[in-house]
Amino acid sequence: MLELFTRASSWLIPAIIVFIPLYAAFRKVPVYETFVEGAKDGFGTAINIIPHLVGMMVAISMFRASGAMDMMLGAVQPLFDWLHVPSEILPLGILRPLTGAGSLAFTADLIQTHGPDSMIGRIASTIQGSTDTTLYVLTVYFGAIGIRKSRYALKVGLFSDLVGFIAAIMICLYIFG
Amino acid sequence: MVNWIWLFFIVVSVIAAAANGQIDAVTQAAFDGAKSGVTVSFGLISIMVFWLGMMRIADDAGLLKKLARLLSPVVRLLFPDVPKNHPALGYIMSNLSANLFGLGNAATPMGIKAMQELQKLNPDPQTATPAMCTLLALNTSSITLIPTTLIAIRMNYGSANPTEIVGTTLAATIIATGAAIAADRWYRRRSKSAPPPSINKRKRKIDKTHAVQHPAADSLSAASPGGGTIA
Numbered sequence: 001m002l003e004l005f006t007r008a009s010s011w012l013i014p015a016i017i018v019f020i021p022l023y024a025a026f027r028k029v030p031v032y033e034t035f036v037e038g039a040k041d042g043f044g045t046a047i048n049i050i051p052h053l054v055g056m057m058v059a060i061s062m063f064r065a066s067g068a069m070d071m072m073l074g075a076v077q078p079l080f081d082w083l084h085v086p087s088e089i090l091p092l093g094i095l096r097p098l099t100g101a102g103s104l105a106f107t108a109d110l111i112q113t114h115g116p117d118s119m120i121g122r123i124a125s126t127i128q129g130s131t132d133t134t135l136y137v138l139t140v141y142f143g144a145i146g147i148r149k150s151r152y153a154l155k156v157g158l159f160s161d162l163v164g165f166i167a168a169i170m171i172c173l174y175i176f177g
Numbered sequence: 178m179v180n181w182i183w184l185f186f187i188v189v190s191v192i193a194a195a196a197n198g199q200i201d202a203v204t205q206a207a208f209d210g211a212k213s214g215v216t217v218s219f220g221l222i223s224i225m226v227f228w229l230g231m232m233r234i235a236d237d238a239g240l241l242k243k244l245a246r247l248l249s250p251v252v253r254l255l256f257p258d259v260p261k262n263h264p265a266l267g268y269i270m271s272n273l274s275a276n277l278f279g280l281g282n283a284a285t286p287m288g289i290k291a292m293q294e295l296q297k298l299n300p301d302p303q304t305a306t307p308a309m310c311t312l313l314a315l316n317t318s319s320i321t322l323i324p325t326t327l328i329a330i331r332m333n334y335g336s337a338n339p340t341e342i343v344g345t346t347l348a349a350t351i352i353a354t355g356a357a358i359a360a361d362r363w364y365r366r367r368s369k370s371a372p373p374p375s376i377n378k379r380k381r382k383i384d385k386t387h388a389v390q391h392p393a394a395d396s397l398s399a400a401s402p403g404g405g406t407i408a
Contacts, residue, residue: 041229152310
């Protein structure tokens with residue numbers, strides 16, 4: 001099971017990378033030109049994130065350096081220690097459904113501070129990658145068509161975020177523990 | 178909401194720094210944070226450029242459409258109240274397959290188009306229909322095959338194995354999506370079993386008074402006929 005898991009992780013990407021151009025070549029798509037054409041969008045996408053990420057990383061960096069983060073985490077530390085879960089993860093769980101840039105900045109901060117291959121770094125990567133920003137999705141999708149009463153949609157989104165958060169921690173502790 | 182979170186971080190930081198005597202450290206942290214923000218964004222360029230190039234090939238080769246067709250039985254199952262061959266279903270499938278490949282930028286316009294189509298089936302344009310809630314649930318928990326952004330950040334900070342989190346992310350995202358679908362089903366069934374909306378579906382006008390006379394019913398589902406009669 002564990003073996004299979006790490007195998008799948010390392011094989012999935014090369015498999016996709018070779019399958020897509022090969023399949024496209026069979027369909028007579030000019031693969032290289034198409035690649036370059038699509039790749040141009042990537043630059044803009046990455047550059048557009050800069051203001052969001054700078055804003056959020058300044059705030060989070062200040063929050064950590066001021067000692068406010070430790071004060072906040074100190075309160076939940078015993079509970080998390082008892083569960084054998086690093087308490088540094090908690091703010092990410094709170095930020096994830098609320099702000100995409102904020103949680104991305106927090107994840108980057110955790111990876112920077114603790115290292116990408118630490119347990120915290122791995123759990124943070126998994127949490128950040130596994131769900132989307134519920135509040136943002138709700139605002140954009142329902143806002144676009146003028147829905148005012150979202151009924152139970154927010155509850156469902158937050159519930160799945162919570163489940164994803166717990167699942168990410170448990171899976172990482174099991175696989176990398 | 179984002180405004181408040183941001184303000185909270187900054188204000189609390191300065192207050193806490195003053196209390197802890199860390200004012201100089203906070204100034205330094207602010208500038209360091211700005212620098213990391215730029216570094217991380219620049220680190221994303223490489224993977225974003227590469228991945229979006231690959232995805233354009235997949236799109237041009239008709240792979241996204243093919244995947245959408247594969248998803249069609251699942252979509253039909255999840256959206257039983259959308260008529261067969263309705264254009265909304267096509268957009269939903271495109272939205273889900275774009276999400277699967279981590280193409281947020283392509284997924285959002287498709288999702289919005291799907292919502293617009295679903296809106297045409299909506300008797301009350303200000304209140305979300307169950308189908309809309311299901312589509313939203315699938316998007317908030319969105320299954321991601323390759324977490325490209327995270328791989329890029331891990332590479333940036335010198336991970337020995339940046340892709341080792343692909344498997345854990347996939348497992349966590351499947352569980353989260355499963356939870357979203359289960360919760361959505363549960364609320365769907367509950368709003369159907371509550372008297373006003375189910376009767377309301379066919380005999381809206383006749384049941385107007387009936388719906389109003391049951392304020393005890395769940396406020397969420399009762400909101401639907403109430404809002405409908407006003408509109």
